[in-house]
Amino acid sequence: MAYHSTSFDAALATAAGDDPSLRLELRAAFTDSVARQLDLLRRARCDGNWEVAASRLHAIAASFHAPELMDLAEEARTAAPGEPTVLQRIDTFVEALS
Template sequence: MAYDPGAIDAALAAAVGDEPALIAELRLAFVESAQRALAAMEAAESRDAWREAAARMKGLAASFGAVRLMVLAAQASDLPHDSATLAKLRRSIARLGSEAA
């Protein structure tokens, strides 16, 4: 799947206009929220808790236009505590975070 590094910025620019500082702040908030959702998945003690955290990440990614992360989160829903899936999610979030810097 192609990775579109500008999708989040484009979605944010459409929402808030040409405000680079606000876009950067919102991007950082998105990345922090995605990291919290990932932490919730890692800490999930049940299949339901895992699915809830994956759904939270999927919705967050969808609302910010992070298509790759959204697809990974949707796939993760059926793979509780799968280390390969967690690694993919971690890398995807790290890429999005590195763009914010």
Template sequence: MAYDPGAIDATLAAALGNEPTLIAELRVAFVDSAERAIASIEAATDAAGWALGAARLKGLAASFGAVRLMALASEAAETPHDAEMVRKLRRAVGRL
């Protein structure tokens, strides 16, 4: 799966205009939130908790225009307690 690191910046620029400092701050906030969502997925003790964490990540990705991360989070919801999926999610966020 290919990732477009510019998608988030483009979405933020469309919403905020030419505000590079604000865009950078929101980008950091997005990545921090995505990492916390992945941590909650990884810490889930049951399939429902896993699916909830994946849904949160999917919603976060959707709100920032990270379509590919959104699709991966949707896939994650269907694969509870899959360590390889957690690694994929972390790599995806790392590429943003």
């Protein structure tokens, strides 16, 4: 099942206008950015790296108006590095993007 959110879809529509190929390209860029930050979270071995990746994830989510991901990023930011439940929930979000 693909991720759908009214605010996320509206942000894509505003940015892409009537160009469906641009909308798909923006969605792919968002998905790639989220996946990259998830990878950085998985590889973080210290509080600083974890915090940076979580903060970047939050910023990406905010720029695309994805409140569910913003909440997950905030949860990650306050969790211990490598927290498996947070990583799994973000991974599930990434899978829904595909």
